Amino acid sequence: MKKHLILLLTCLIGSSAAFAQNAHFTTAGTIEYEKRVNMYGVIKAVINKDNESWYAPAFEQYKKNNPQFKVLKSTLSFSGNRTLYAPLPDDAPPSNSWFSDMPLAQQINTVYTDLNTNLSTTAKKVFDEAFLVKDTARKITWKITDETRDIAGYTCRRANALVMDSIYVVAFYSDEIPVSGGPESFTGLPGMILGLALPHENVTWFATKVTDVPVADAQLKVPAKGKATTYSGLKATLTKAMEGWGEYGKRFFKIYLL
Template identity: 35%
Template structure:
């Protein structure tokens, strides 16, 4: 009788241990995710050229670049998350000479760092445009999502597809997993029932997919902007950039440029 009781207690203990481990493995609240951002470089250049006039002095520069750049470039980002907070940062990666030059121009990426607090619905961003640093402090971006019945596996996690619209008209495709409960992403997007591990932005000619998910204890702090009073809102940033670039870019070109900054 005692032996049967002992076996029953041992069984319950083992079952409880397995469940606890399963919860830790599949529902992490802290960790680090590495993402690969693939930019379709030639497509981006072709898009820019198509919006330029034959007399535009920049057209010859972009047409020359088109013959030299690779079809795609892969950049890396790291997302650290804990509780309701996350911070996204670029990772240094050696690039071919022409890609490195485009990165210096801010054409492929802006080296953006993004802090999000889903509990307070606030975000902070820092980036660089033309060598000038920009700091943004605002509420979270608005995203309208429609969840579909399409699935795919990313970095070992089953993810469900959602189609979204943000920044008024930018169409995005996201793949999220509810096995990681924080509703964040490798961008300014948020609001799905779990972490976004895959993101496609057709208009911007890039996609981002998680390559590694690490469950580890982390701490996230909003320390991107030392003096919040000196930061702009998204709308203030847009108005300022439009004032500076209005004479060089058409409305459509500027819209694409600003959306790339804010994503």
């Protein structure tokens, strides 16, 4: 009996070692993301008793001519602990509605993050002005759960957080890609974020494809164009520019600071 137990333990240890040797972790490559914005939900959220007399008819007109979801695409190139998130051109036919110009319905950020130094550089378009925001990467206090799901062929675990005091975030990360990066400015989990949702903002980012290939330094070019500022500097600029905009301005404000 004792010999059989020793033999079983030896086999288990050998199997574990073989699994560890054969396990593959993606440390460089390109991730393709699809951003989906529930435009009907976004527009509904800005309609109130003060503006419904002209917003409501415009919303009805929008629904006649536009789909509920606006779909945008982006990529995240990564190598080691450096990542570059960049939007791809929108190939959808142009919309005549000004609702389509709302910041959440666009891709306004190109984000380079060095996770070794915890510094990020973001080229950000705010209305018609370009900013270059250099600062520490956003610090997020994540709560990891036991929920899992498969995204783009990777097993991902769910984590929840609150950013900017009021924006609820749901993320799905995979430790099979041992890089603490993610789309936009979302980082800080023990693996790459392949799925991201801001439920109350009506927007999601989910990976559709992961290409496991070496990434050249030229593909991780740090953004360089725009008016140089910091996160707090941009916040101060927006606060002054949107003074008197009320609840409508508050919604724009937090999206521009994401």
